Amino acid sequence: DTEVTQTPKHLVMGMTNKKSLKCEQHMGHRAMYWYKQKAKKPPELMFVYSYEKLSINESVPSRFSPECPNSSLLNLHLHALQPEDSALYLCASSLRTSGSGNEQFFGPGTRLTVL
């Protein structure tokens, strides 16, 4: 398996809902990333996990809660989101965070709409 996968593809949720986004890779990568992307903008880093430990939180509001249960899985738990959180949420992975092997490969994303 040479790809990053994400589920669901689309998600519509109300501001009081709790939902989770899932990301999976089986390439043996030890770094995983969550990005948020608005239309016509570059991906914006949210979180970085390295060896299942959170290494970067880019001052993301607490209504977004990441989790890395094992080296292949990354979740993003969502609670009490705002309409402005509607965006494409991209997961990425790399073998490591620096040096040779730091190339990041993106999943297809989850298109999130908050009503």
Added chain:
Amino acid sequence: GENVEQHPSTLSVQEGDSAVIKCTYSDSASNYFPWYKQELGKRPQLIIDIRSNVGEKKDQRIAVTLNKTAKHFSLHITETQPEDSAVYFCAAHGSSNTGKLIFGQGTTLQVKP
């Protein structure tokens, strides 16, 4: 803070022409520079990258050049085809070893048949 500027924001070329997209980075310690292509509704796809110990890298019709002194790097696409139409993002790996990529604002390339 760390910053990457990308130009132009839009680029329209005729099929068969060349296209050049330029980026400038601020952190002189940056050492890795990937380029991503994102078609409408698709994931960003890594198309080529370059590390700071190399000045140029080629892969078929695409090439990337790096000028560390000027802190510039550029993407060159030759013999453009309609399927090259997409948004292209440059990025620079920050000086820390955290995996953080600083992205440029993107260039929308349109290749007219």
